[in-house]
Structures are given as structure tokens and as C-alpha cells.
Amino acid sequence: MGPSVIDFLATERRLGTYNYEPIGVVLSRGEGVWVWDTEGNRYLDCLSAYSAVSQGHCHPKILAAMVEQAHRLTLTSRAFHNDQLAPFYEEIAALTGSHKVLPMNSGAEAVESAIKSVRKWGYEVKGVPDGQAEIIVCANNFHGRTLGIVGFSTDPETRKHFGPFAPGFKVIPFGDAAALEEAITRNTVAFLVEPIQGEAGVIIPPSGYFTKGRELCTANNVMLVLDEIQTGLGRTGKLLAEQHEGIEADVTLLGKALSGGFYPVSAVLSNNDVLGTLRPGQHGSTFGGNPLACAVARAALRVLVEEGMIENAARQGARFLDGLKDIRANTIREVRGRGLMLAVELHPEAGRARRYCEALQAKGILAKDTHEHTIRIAPPLVITSDQVDWALERFATTLTQDFS
Template sequence: MSNTIALERKWCANNYHPLPIVLVKGLGAEVWDEDGRRYIDMMGCYSAVSFGHSHPRIVKALTEQAGRLAVVSRAYHTRPLGRFLERACRMTGMDGALPMNTGAEAVETALKAARKWAYTVKKVPPGQARVISAAGNFHGRTIAIVGMSTVGQYRDGFGPYPGGFVSVPFGDADALERAITPDTAAFLVEPIQGEGGIIVPPPGYLARCRDICTARNVLLIADEVQTGLGRTGRVLACEHDGVRPDAVTLGKALGGGMLPVSLFLARRDVIDVFRPGDHGSTFGGNPLAAAVGFEALGVLEDERLSQRAADLGTWLMERLHSLASPLIQDIRGRGLFIGIEFDPARIGANDVCLGLAARGVLTKDTHRNTIRFAPPLVISRDQLAEAVEALRLVLDERMAA
């Protein structure tokens, strides 16, 4: 066993099960381990490295800002924040934003905003506001958020949970309509469920949800922490259904693969429910994060990475379907956000990941015996072809066994 792995196992809580690989360097869509072996990164750190490892523009923005001013708290104004929020709002069509650090914090901010909006704008009776979420969701790991989860492992041993949350089946707009009451504040939904297994809802689902929420005066909040910022071939995955949500959560890719940066963005009457002292974060909106977030959004726009994800995603989906392996049960996704589900009676998704790693391709499994192909959006077609060929070899080897 590597000394690095042994040291981590001795001192780190056992809350992850990483592959037995020690990474020391990354560039673009490739990473290298401590023995100098090169791998293609087909996971992209759950979309946090959408713009590639060590992108030179983002590294430059990070180092230059770190040399000037990094963290001072929101007790003062700083130059990078305003232009960062302006760019983010213009790109997403939102009226204002509240900066945080992690995706889970952005979702918690969304929940607080929805409840306060319900009481101050919609006039829901005090203490009665409800938020609807979709079964199979993954919005983060806080107590409130796992209280909304329908996944046993996320919940077991961590209750009791706050009330005021209701779950409906994902992809079922009729179920959403039935669940809404006069006390409903918001519907929080991932346009594509990531950790749930890259689950794509039926065509028109989000558009129907938009119409229902508008008719019933309910906020539609899109959790785009994984799906946003080019991942599915659009800046926001909601755009595939022509939907403009009332609020959006962003994170992961927003930090340019460098540090945690997240935002809650919303229309004016929602963002304006916050008053000084209502909510905050010591690190949220710090100059370093704002400079990196601003540059990350610039890279997304200047390098046309949304279009690149759309084009490469179509090509990758065709190549994966051409494998025609009986071990594959389903291939689904949009852009460079693709899940490959395997027959659990014949091969485990984790075994596929280990086989891929042995052939120089890295990813991890998720729910429904599925692996994800969600690489940095800067990946080349040749690198994608190499990953598909590695998958073919893994599956052929299992079939021959």
C-alpha cells in the first residue's frame, strides 16, 4: 500500500471509498499519479473541474488576486465581487445573487429565501411554509437537505429532521400539481438528477413544472450545481426546456476547479427578501473567490464550452451506443453529462471503474449501478475516443470471462 494512502486511512474519517490511486498533477482533461502514470479524467470532480485542471487563465486570476487581497469578509466592499455577480446574473437571466461557498450552502440559502418569500410576499401563515422536492434528489449533505432525501444512506443515523418538506416523484408533473397547497413556497428540482444516476426527465417536464408553479404562485428553484455552466450543452440545463426558473443555485464549476464558489441567484422579489443580518458567510463572496468565479465564467463564454459540450456529447453518445454491449442496460444524459447503467446481475459499476482505471481512465460509480462520463468540457475528441475504447476493452474482457 502507498504510504500516502496509508497515512490518509489512518487519520481521515472513513466517509469516502476512493480508488487506490494517488493523484499529484492535473492539466486539462488529464491527471497523473505519484508514479507518473497518466489518466483521462472522465468524472471532472462532479462538474467542479468543468473548465479543466489548472486552466491558465483561472490560475492567473487566482494567483494575481491572492497576491493582492484574498479574504476580508463582507464587512467591507471589495472590487471583484460586483463584477462577478453582474456577469453571473447576466449569463443566467437572474436579477440578483447571494454569494456562498459550496453547493450545499447555496441550496440552504435557496431554502431560506423560499421560506422568507412565502411569509413576506405570498403571505403564507407563519411557520407553515412548505418546500417540495423530487424523490431521488441530491442537493447536498446538511441536516435540512438530507431531510429532503429519499436515499436511505444519506438519512440513516442523522435524524431528527426539520419539517416543512414534501417529496414527489421526479419527472411526474401531475404529482407536483397534486402536492401543491396554499402553503407551498417552492419546488426545488435538479433539471437532470446527477447523483441519482444521471436521470433525464421526460421531454417537456420542466416546462410543465414552470407552468404549474406560475399558475399556483410557487417558486421554481433549479438546482444547477452539477448541471449548470455548460455541462449539458447549455449555460443552464433548464434551457433545454425553454424554462426560466425563479431562482437558481450554482456551484462546483463556478470555482474553476480551484476553490469552492457558489451562488444563489433569483428574480428581484426573491433576492430582496434578505436584509443585513438575515444570512451570511465569512468566506462567501471573498475577493479571491469572486476573481476566480468571474474568470471561470469568462472562460465558459470565450471558449464556447457550452457548444463544445453539446457537440462532443452528441458524438460521445453515438460512440457509446455503438458498443452495443449486452452488459449495458441504458445510456442517458445530455451534453457531457452521461450515465452508463450496467446489468447488476452481470457486472458491478465499481468493477467497471476499476477496470477503466487499469486502462488509464478515471471515473466513479453512482446510483443504479451506473458510471458517469462527465469529463472537463475542454476534453478532446481523441481523449473521449480513448475512454470509449477502454470501456469496450473492460466489457469485452468480462464477456470473455
Template sequence: MSLLAETHDTVDHLRLADEHAAHNYAPLPVVIADGDGAWVTDVAGRRYLDCLAAYSAVNFGHRNERIMAAARTQLDRVTLVSRAFAHDQFGPFCAELAALVGKDMVLPMNTGAEAVESAIKVARKWGYQVKGVPDGQATIVVAGGNFHGRTTTVISFSDDPEARDGFGPYTPGFRTVPYGDATALAEAIDDTTVAVLLEPVQGEAGVIVPPPGYLQAVRDLCTRHDALFVADEIQSGLARTGRTLACEHFGVVPDVVLLGKALGGGVVPVSAVVADADVLGVLGPGQHGSTFGGNPLACAVGRAVVGLLATGEYQERAHQLGEHLGDGLAGLVGRGVTTVRRLGLWAGVDIDPALGTGRDVCERLLAHGVLAKDTHGATLRLAPPLVVERDELDLAVRALGTALDELTTAR
């Protein structure tokens, strides 16, 4: 195929998507056709270093051999029976994931947003049944700048106008306080509070790491007021930050852990609410469910993911490689970068607005063979698969430096 034909092929794919798919995303002008490890290849045959990893859903690399083998084996057996019947992957998956997180029970779902919605239902049910909050009066405290999904309930407590505006009326029962402000949190909690729901590290907001002592204060306040600490680890969990859970960095144990993205190994959507029996035990038959949640294929893939995490290898890789990435990014501060925030192999890079937007940088990076995603205008998020190598991270940092230099020259 000639280069001209390849270019036309790319344009055709983008045209079809533009004409026939809802415009709820504004993707970069690249059409991916293949992936392997930390790299993807477009329909024109050009390779790109993936520094987004599908928002951490591809933590273990594209086409991870162990995960793909588990999926193939299960595809040849049975993929769906619904929760009307048991299957041989379900019990082991729940037991193994519960052990990894250090809890008793697992409620498997599909998407991350479903896990959040499920946790809200569980927290309210627990509040009425265990804490004794009067029916219909339960409140949940959340943090400003949060991202927990885009369902109707979740956007009701979002302060992102793009996610929220035009979709009301909104679901009541939530109180928002500034992220990192323990005093404001303490003032928002009362006898109706059944849970505090937050991301230990805010991903969509730009990899915002909490101030010292904040998560411990959250834990203490929840314990003191008999409220559940619900940690949304959908992006931050499963080795991304150098620990199995980001909460481990801060020495806190939440009552409820929400997992997703990487739990599906980049193969199928798998999410979970993980908690002890005194919390998840409030659910009875018929009170919550999902036809596909906990299906055989999802459980087989999830078990492979848990097995990969059980050795600690990926947690250590994220820690070591994250240090290396941080050193490289630090050299760009003052060269078009104003601030770098990082935990493990996850970084938020603030771009000097005088140079351009985060999208401008991402488009420049695309031209240099690196895929990344902007957020909130002037911030770049970097979250490569945990199988990435040091020299590949160096390549990404050099490409970012070149992109910044180009924007500086073009000013």
C-alpha cells in the same frame, strides 16, 4: 525513483488517509499528484484521463490558464476581507454572473450545499413576506431521487438511505414526489407551498433526463400557484449539458438558479443563488451571511469562469463532443451496457448487473488509465472536462469496452 518505491509511495498515501481521515468516502486506489487539462497524474507518474471532472467542478480543465492567472493575480492582492467590508471584485462578479444567468441579483456562498440551504431560507422568507403564508407553515416540494447535498436539512428530504439513515431527527417542511411526475407534483402543491426545488437533470441519480414536457409543467404549476421554481444547476449548469443552464434545453426559466462546482473553476469553492430582486430582495442585513462567501479570491475566479462562458465556446464544445461521446457509448449497448442517458458532455451508463457493479467497472477503467465514478450500484457517470478532445473520448469508450469484455470473460 524505482517502480517499487513509487508503488510503496502510493500505498503509504492511502494508508495515511485510511488511518487519519474520516471514512466518509471510498475512493478508488489512486493518489493524484498533478493535473493538466483533461488529464491527471498519480504519485507513481502514471497518467489518467479524468472522466469525472470533480463532479463538474473542473469543467474547464485542470489548471485552466485563464482561471489560474486570475487566481494568481488576486493572491498577490487580497484574498479575504469578510462581508463586513466591500472589495473591488464583489460588485463586478455579482453583476457579471447575474447577466450571464439573466437575473438581477446574486447571493454568493461557498459550497453547493450552502447554496441549497440559502435558497431554502430565501424561499421561506419570500413565502412569508411576499406570498403571505402563515409563519412556520411554509412547505417546499422536492423530487424523489434528488441529490442537493448532505447537510442536516438537505438529507431530511433525501430518499438515499446512505445519506439519510442515522442522522435524524429530520427537518420538517418538505414534500417528496416522484421525479418526472407532473400529476403528483400538482397534487402536492397547496397554499403553503413556497417553492418547488429540483434538479433539471438529476446527476447523482445517474444523469436522469426529465420526460418531455415535465419541466414546462413544473414552470406552469409554480406560476399558477404563486410558488418559486428553484432549479439546482450545481452539477448541470455552466456548460456541462451544452447550454449555460440545463433548463434552457427545455425552454423554461426558473425563478431561482443555484450554481456551484464549476463556478469555482476547480480552484476554490464558489456557489451562488441567482434570482431577481423581488425574490432575493427579501433578505435584510443580518438575516443570512457567510464569512468566506463572495471573498475576493472566489470572486476573481468566478469572474474568470463567467468570462469563459460568455463566448459560448464551452457550451458548443459540450454539445458537439457530447454527440460524439453518445455515438461511442451507443455502440456498447448490448455489450454489457443496458442503457445510456446523455445530455451534452454528461452521460449515465447502466451496467448489466450480471457483469458486476459500477464500482467493478470503475476499477477496471482505472487499470486502463481512465477515471470515472459509479453511482447507485450499477450506473457509471461520465463527465470529462469540457477541454477534452474527440480522440480522448474515443480512448475512454475503448477502455470502457475493454473493461466490459474483461468482466464478461471473468464471469
């Protein structure tokens, strides 16, 4: 008999850093939308590892690509070429309409790479005076946890006692085009923004916001940088969330689902000369663009398209959203979402969302709370109508539950 749940949790508390507060379940297996804990209990995964497992747990075709490549070649560093990088470039560029690709590993690395690139472009192409480049970001943003990124976060918990921080960032309200227009100066090189603010609680901007933002960036020679690390690759029912308003970013950041949940891989995609200013030795990554990552990403993109996951996200997302809106519960303040990126915000008097997530766990659903009163819901894009309906029954029971 192996370790118990209590044993696993006790070891984590003893040896691990207390920088997460997970739901009290120890998972050991996954397949499709389902995961199983060490005691054999099955759960519908409504988080998808923050959208990294969009193609479903242990997708057989991505697994096969990973195993095959692992037998052949895993890492060369970028000191040499490998036979998976060029095909990865071709396939992701064709799919997204991009002109240049910079492969990295984590989403945060993609964000940092974009920040460096747009600053360099600003100095060498736009003509911004050295050291004066400004990047506009939005309040309640979440772009990662590196020192550079948390410096322009507005969440006190991510900033406290980590300073001093790098200058060069200007914070404006999310969804306010007038504030963007007012913030732009001759030294502005980029507007870095999430199409939907995920960590903030699935906050969707007003219709037309990104159309106007695109116009302002074009008029002022400012790079529109869309962080699609969570929203991209089908999560919102489109390949990229920018397509909901028919715009194109200058720079697009992808990660999470680009890996299918198998191996860290991210990418900076550019539609212009932003990435063209980088020269050998000025930026890089030992693991970025490695053959194993490229083989995994190629398979992850392929199944996303070939198996109709993007279209399914649109269909099932609409079904899930309508079902959540039909729940008549005094606890619910607002239901919102796009595709399979959904949230239920509770009234503060209903108590912390955490206890509702724990109640959902007892009913076979794993979801995650954010910002005290919001439940995030983001199942894998392979979820079926029957599974959505099964989940909705349990959400309805939980959200109408009396915790007093």
C-alpha cells in the same frame, strides 16, 4: 524517494474519517482533461470532480487570476466592500439574465440559502401562515449533505441515524408533472429540483416536464428553484440546463464549475423578489463573496464563454453518447446523457459498476460508480474528438470484458 501509494492510503485509513470510498489512485498533477498519479501514470479524467473542473484542470487563465488576486487581497468579510464583488455581480447577472445574486461558498450552502430565502418570501410576500411553508422536492434527489438537506433525501444511507430532521418538505416522484400538480397547496412556497438528477445516475426527465412544471409554479405562485450546481455552466451543452426546454427558473443555484475547480464559490441567482426579503444580519457568510472567490469565478465564467466550452460540450457530448450507444455489450442496460453529463447503467447481473471503474483505471480512464450499477461519465468540457474516441475504445473493451 517520497511516500508510496500504499503509504498514502495507509495514512488516510489511520487518520481520516471513512466517509468516502475512493478509487485506489493517488493523484498529484492535472492539466486539461488529464491527471497523473504519484507514480507518473496518466489518466483521462471522466469525473471532473463531479463537474467542478469543467474548464479543465489548472486552466492557465483561471490560475493567473487566482494568483494575481492572492497577491492583492484575499478576504475582507462582508463587513466591508471589495473591488471584485460588484464586477462579479454584473458579469454573472448579464450572463444568466438574473436580477439578484447571493454569493456563498459550497453548493450545499447555496441550497440552504435558497431554502431559507423561499420560506422567508413565502411568509412575507405570499402570506403563508408562519411555520407552515412547504417545499416540494423529488425522490432520489441530491442537493448536498447538510443536516437540513439530508432530512429530505430518500437515500437511507444519507439519513440513517442523523435525525431528527426539519419538517416542511414534501417528496414526489421525479419527472411526474401530475404528482407535482397534486402536491401543491396554498402553503407551497417552492419546488426544488435538479434538471437532471446527477447523483441518482444521470436521470433525465421526460420531454415537457419542466415546461409543465414552470406553468404549474407560475399558476400557483410557487418558486421554481433549479439546482444547477452540477448541470449548470455548460455541462449539458447549454449555459443552463433549463434552456433545453426554454424555461426560466425563479431561483437558480450554481456552484462547482463556477470555481473552475480552484476555490469554493457558489451562488443563488434570483429573477424576482425572493432574495429581496433578506435584511442585514439575517443571513450571510464570512467567506461568501470574498475577493479571491470573485476573481476566480469571473475568470471561470470568462473562459467558459470565450473558449467555446459550452458549444464543445454539446458536440463532444453527442459524439460520446453515440459512441457509447454503439457498444454492443450484454452488460449494458441503458446509456443516457445530455451534453457531457453521461451514464452507462449496467444490468444487475453484470455485477457492481465499481469493478468496471477499476478496470477502466487500469486502461487510463478515471470514472466513478454510483448507485451500485451505474458508471457516471463527465469529462472536462475542453475534451477533443480524438480524446473522446480514445476513451470510447477503452470503454468498449472494458464493458465487453469477461469478469468471470
